[in-house]
Amino acid sequence: MSRFALPMYRHPDFSVPELRDAPVARFEPCQRDGVAPADYHATAIYPEYVQTARGKWILLRHSRMDCVIRKVNDTLEVVEFRRLKVGDLVAVGRRENGEDGIYVHTTGFASGGGESCETFAFRTSTSRETSFSIDYDTLYDILRHDRENGFILWVGGPAVIFDSDARKAFASLVDKGYVHGLLAGNALATHDLEGALYETALGQGIYSKKQASMGHYHHLDAINAIKGYGSIEQAVHQGGVRDGVMRAVVENKVDYVLAGSIRDDGPLPGVVGDVYAAQDCMRALARKATTVIAMATQLHTIATGNMTPSYQVLEDGSVRPVYFFIVDMSEFAAGKLADRGSLTAHAILTNVQDFIVNLNRALD
Structure with a gap:
């Protein structure tokens, strides 16, 4: 029997001032098919949260890097640029720490163990000599x-x-x-x-x-x-x-x-x-x-x-x-x-x- 267990995920603390006081995310309409509004937000590989109303942060599902966030009624979709149509509402704002109502959470699976890091060490990169x-x-x-x-x-x-x-x-x-x-x-x-x-x-x-x-x-x-x-x-x-x-x-x-x-x-x-x-x-x-x-x-x-x-x-x-x-x-x-x-x-x-x-x- 495997003793493997998935690591615990920790959601962001939305009570901290920078997230508590963050603005609601802005969405602007597309003017042409396949063309996102200026200052569109491009998604990353990490969990991303969008504040759609004051205090309501939504975690994106089925994300993909280098795509945009489209709002359809109360639903957020991560879509490729080629899927955009005139009038589609797309999230704008490129700051990722809540300043634009969007938060990219890079430490959700971090253990918090705080391993020490030597200033100098051998074999820190991956090569064919690495232990696997x-x-x-x-x-x-x-x-x-x-x-x-x-x-x-x-x-x-x-x-x-x-x-x-x-x-x-x-x-x-x-x-x-x-x-x-x-x-x-x-x-x-x-x-x-x-x-x-x-x-x-x-x-x-x-x-x-x-x-x-x-x-x-x-x-x-x-x-x-x-x-x-x-x-x-x-x-x-x-x-x-x-x-x-x-x-x-x-x-x-x-x-x-x-x-x-x-x-x-x-x-x-x-x-x-x-x-x-x-x-x-x-x-x-x-x-x-x-x-x-x-x-x-x-x-x-x-x-x-x-x-x-x-x-x-x-x-x-x-x-x-x-x-x-x-x-x-x-x-x-x-x-x-x-x-x-x-x-x-x-x-x-x-x-x-x-x-x-x-x-x-x-x-x-």
């Missing part, structure tokens, strides 16, 4: 907790399934209930299905690493075969695909989004080719996530990180953190995610294939 033991153990506890009490969202690149053991391990995690949603591109699904049909990925044996005769056709043949079935789901239900990640996803009714790319072959049926439609589908899953694990896919990871706030408001009104892990061999990829605003992401720098195999074993 505690990160693994924390992740195991979080996944065991969220399997029953949350929504675990995975973001994957094709490297996850280029190895036979890693592909089996990820499918096993799906079967064991540790995957509630999957975000990927055409490549992960294509090469997983190629593995099911030909035991190759891009023509190379996923176990033997031997180049198959005419193997460079295999990913195209896989796409063609799945198109012949009509969909990935039909290929699985009709017995054309008997193993792998997509088999597990379909059989366990896991929600997934395959977001298209300008370089896609095919693509597979079900791949969302319109970038904004794909973003909408991805956000629908990201807004439900309580834990995100992003593996070996820099662009999908950054996109998901930008869509995912640091907190989740549950049905009972309680607030919990959203855990975000990036798993990659590249220190640059982890740094890039932090540079793009995902300050709460934890990096585990390792080979993603080893990571997923070890994770699956630890969760047995």
